[in-house]
Amino acid sequence: MVDSWLRNAVAEAVGTLSVVFVTVATLGIVAQATPTVLAYGFVTMGMVAALGHGSGGYFNPAITLAMLLAKKIDPIGATIYWVAQFAGGALGALLVLLVADTDVVAAGTPMLNDDLVNVGGAIALEAVATMFLVLVVFGTVVDERAPVSIYPFAIGGALVAGSAALLGLTGGALNPARGFGPAVVSGEWDAAASWLAGPLIGAVLAWALYTFVIAHDDSRGAGWR
Amino acid sequence: MVDSWLRNAVAEAVGTLSVVFVTVATLGIVAQATPTVLAYGFVTMGMVAALGHGSGGYFNPAITLAMLLAKKIDPIGATIYWVAQFAGGALGALLVLLVADTDVVAAGTPMLNDDLVNVGGAIALEAVATMFLVLVVFGTVVDERAPVSIYPFAIGGALVAGSAALLGLTGGALNPARGFGPAVVSGEWDAAASWLAGPLIGAVLAWALYTFVIAHDDSRGAGWR
Amino acid sequence: MVDSWLRNAVAEAVGTLSVVFVTVATLGIVAQATPTVLAYGFVTMGMVAALGHGSGGYFNPAITLAMLLAKKIDPIGATIYWVAQFAGGALGALLVLLVADTDVVAAGTPMLNDDLVNVGGAIALEAVATMFLVLVVFGTVVDERAPVSIYPFAIGGALVAGSAALLGLTGGALNPARGFGPAVVSGEWDAAASWLAGPLIGAVLAWALYTFVIAHDDSRGAGWR
Amino acid sequence: MVDSWLRNAVAEAVGTLSVVFVTVATLGIVAQATPTVLAYGFVTMGMVAALGHGSGGYFNPAITLAMLLAKKIDPIGATIYWVAQFAGGALGALLVLLVADTDVVAAGTPMLNDDLVNVGGAIALEAVATMFLVLVVFGTVVDERAPVSIYPFAIGGALVAGSAALLGLTGGALNPARGFGPAVVSGEWDAAASWLAGPLIGAVLAWALYTFVIAHDDSRGAGWR
Incomplete structure (x- = not known):
């Protein structure tokens, strides 16, 4: 069992590392919307397809929280996953720093557009977009009626759309x-409230909405195809 | 049964909310073709994958109309879906307004390019592109010979292409x-005829074309693979 | 049988119409590489997914030629398909003309970049890229060892890449x-040799390469998964 | 058996040819990030879907190295594949040269951004991104618990993200x-260390990480769906 947790923790760390490495490098260098959102969604798709059948392929502390609430992971497992995910994220940004420079990492850190949105609004926006993402996880992974084999693409698609x-x-x-x-590596913490509180709130909302409203009681039902 | 309709109505409202929230925010802020059409297609793909096996994942009053004509939903159910879809759309735009401002929502509203097209032409264009979308729904969801598991991607792909x-x-x-x-939130109703009449006409055309011409009589046939 | 050919001819015409309508409108108006190649690949993906289990979803006279060589369609059927595909293509461009103007259709017609390539080179390039596309059709549709359900996406992907x-x-x-x-509607025939001869040559090359070199003798073998 | 190796070698050469032809032409002419990364990922997706059930669809000497380490191919087979892959790559760039000119091929060759990264950093970056790609191959092709039919898309997605x-x-x-x-055709060898050593190192890292850490002992286990 310990061995299994270690394996899963490494998978979660590597997956999160890949997501953060790819998005920080793309946003930091290319600095265009389309390559960045494609990189975010497609690296997640690839890694969820590759590692999801082992560790679950969460790569995201907000998804870990939702799975904890849904009792798909226990508190000790969730804590291990959180450590692995934050460590993987830091390592991903550190790899960019080692080969490029601090400006690239800082430019790859999520930042608020102060002209359009304040901190409360940013938290709300991140909560809403993450709620869609986590609903997709519930609907395609947790719900047994979902078509098989599509969860990596649906999750990647939700990230392309939400990040766009x-x-x-x-x-x-x-x-x-x-x-x-990228924040811990570059020191850019200005948007920390939005990327920390927003996704966690969104995950709780998605769990509540899915569990108490959308999910069928007979969750093992025949399904549609 | 009431409970089931409520569940489905919430799913349709949430799905439509996500589509409108994501497209209004992307078009209103980024204001570029590629992120907007990717956001539109990919959020629909994700949400259809997540919620389609429950409510059907229409998220679109024109698809609801086509399913009513095809007797996949009854008139009461269709009416409930229409209310849920329009309410979800309004809520999606309202969420953008709450955190950004009216200009963003107005810029995210479909508008006519008066230099190139008039109202009649715009209705025709929306009808044609929606006809393709609804044909994809008929061919991948209603037709039992379609390959399994591909409908969320085919529907999302039709939206990427049609909106591009x-x-x-x-x-x-x-x-x-x-x-x-976005129209009800921003007051921009100039293109209302094209986005209201066009898709509904397209849905009727797709239903007629699929039902009376393309569909096989033996719709439970062996199929191709 | 006549009825079946009619049904298939309508499906081929509608599919080709959708491909030409979407690409001419996108290239003619947006005039950017990314939306155009996404529109081309994704409309084909959607339509192949929707109609491919009926008519085969060729939507392309070059694919029809390859399937004729591979004896998946007979000469009468291929002739019907060719008429349907060219008629569908003309109708797709005509729909754009009806609501926009001739300049849009002309701008949406394939054209040679005379600074970089001559007619012979253009034919060769179209032949090579179409050869990849038709190899994908052979490998995912004709070959029974291919993973199920993936052919619409593989074909759409080959079109995104080849057209890019x-x-x-x-x-x-x-x-x-x-x-x-778009050529018959706008009168822009300058690149006719490249888009007519190139894809047909590419289809023959793909058929020969697949049939005589790549395909296994035991084409009903166990496959890889 | 010789016949089988010939068939597989042709498939590997054609697949690699298609990848190099498409990426060199797109990067050399369009010179924009998004079409280039889409062309790279989507041509690979299409060709892996079409040819992967025969030769494996590696199209990449780094993946061949990983499969040799994982004993999925023997040393003679790997050598044949390497020759086929490098020959296919050279032929793909040569086809671009024949119809365009040397500047296009040179512009389509991977190059270092000297302002941001040195040779050691470039090798490290290529190693990291290729490690993600090869992990996806291990997780979706080698691991039998992976969902069926998704490997072409996961591999294509990893290439879109990594190249972005x-x-x-x-x-x-x-x-x-x-x-x-493109280097052998255009004479641009400046980044040779990064595109040669980097991916090979990344493949070894992915093999070691997957085999000794992430993979379950009971690799034929029940899996998750």
Whole structure:
């Protein structure tokens, strides 16, 4: 069992590392919306497809929180996952720093567009977009009626869309580790409230909405196809 | 049964909310074609994958109309879905307003390019592009010979393509709720005829074309793979 | 049987119409590489997913030629498909003309970049890119060892990639109907050799390469998963 | 058996040819990040879907190295694959040269951004991004618990993301053949260390990480769905 947790923790750390490395490098260097949102969604798709059947492929402390509330992981496991995810995020940003410079990492950190949104609004936006992401996790992974094999793509798609919507407002984190990694490496903590509180609130909302409203009682039902 | 309709109505409202929130925020802030059409197609893909096996994942009053004509939903159910979809669309645009400002919502509303197209032309364009979208729904969801598990991606793909084609002409709504949400919040109703009448006409055309011409009589046939 | 051919011909015409309508409108109005190649690949993906289990979802006279060589369609059927595909392509461009103007359709027609490539080179480029596309059709549709359900995405992906590579050289047709539709409507025939001869040559090359070199003799073998 | 190796070698050469042709043409002509990374990921997706069930669809000497370490191919087979892959890459770049000119091929060759990264850093970046790619291969192809049918998309997604992250730093090769092809044709060898050593190191890291840490002992276990 210990061995299994270690394996899963490494998988979660590597997955989160890949997400943060790819998004920080793309946003920091290319600095365009489309490559950044494609990189975010597609690296997650690839890594969830590769590692999701082992550790679950959360790579996101907000998803870990939702799975804890849904009793798909226990408190000790969730704590191990959180440590692995934040450590992976920091390592991903550190790898960018080692080969490029601090400016790149700082430019790859989620930031608020102060002209359009304040801190409360940014938290709300991140909560809403993460709620969609976590609903997709519930609907395609937790719900047994979902078509098989599609969860990596649906999760990646939700990240492309959510980060496209928020990139010019909050930086489009949808994941506390996505913000924490480059922030701890570059020292840019200005948007910490939005990328930390927003996704966690969104995960709780998605769990409540899915569990108490949308999910069928007969969750093992026949499904649609 | 009432409970089931409530659950489905919430799912349809949340799905439509997510589509309108993401597209209004992306078009309103980023104001570029590629992130907008990716956000539109990919949020729909994710939400159809997550919620489609419950409520059907229409998130679009034009698709609801086509399913009513195809007797996949009854008139009471369709009415409930329409209310949920328009309410979800309005709520999605309202969420953008709460955290940003009216200009963002107005810029995220479908608008006509008067230099290139008039109202009649815009209705025709929206009808044609929505006809393709609804044909995809018929061919991948209603038709039992379709490969399993691919409908969320095919539907999302039709939205990426259709909205890319029309973005510079009509705003690329393909969905009355996509136009209604930001219009009711921002007061920009100039393109209402195109995003309301166009998709509904397209849905009727797709239903007629699929039902009377393309569909096989033996719709439970062996299929191709 | 006649009825079945009619149904299939309508499906091929509608599918080709959708491809030409979407690409001509996107290239003619947005005039950017990314939305155009996404629109091309994603509308094809959606339509192949929706209609492919009926008519085969070729939507392309070059694919029809390859399937004729591979004996998946007979000469009468292929002739019907060719008529349907060219008619659908013309109708798709005509729909754009009806609501916009001739300049849009002309701008949406594949054109040669004379600074970089001559007619012979353009034919070669279209042949090579179409060869990749038709190899994908052979490998995912004709070959029974392919993973199920993936052919619409693989075909759409080959079109995104091939049209991205050629957009600035030949216009990236990969399909005679993609060129014929806007050419017959706008009168822009300058690149006709490249979009007509190139894809047909590419289809023959792909058929020969697949049939005589790559395909296993035991084409009903166990496959890889 | 010889016949089988010939068939597989042709498939590997054609697949690698297609990847290099498409990426060199797109980067050399369009010279924008988004079309380039889409072309790279989507041509790989299409070709892996089409040819992967025969030769494995590696199209990349780094993946061949990882499969050799994992004993999925023997040393003679790996040598044949390497020759086929480098020859295919050279042929892909040569096809671009034949129809365009040397400047296009040179512009399509991976190059270092000297302002941001040195040779050691470039090797490290390529190693990290290729490690993610090869982990996806292990997790979706080698691991039998992976959802079926998704490996072409997961691999294509890892290439979209990895090349988006590195395009402005190292050129985003992730594949020695991707660099070798245009380099041998254009004479641009400046980034050879990064696109040759980086991906090979990344493949070894991915193999070690997957085999000794992440993979379950009971690799034929029940899996998650």
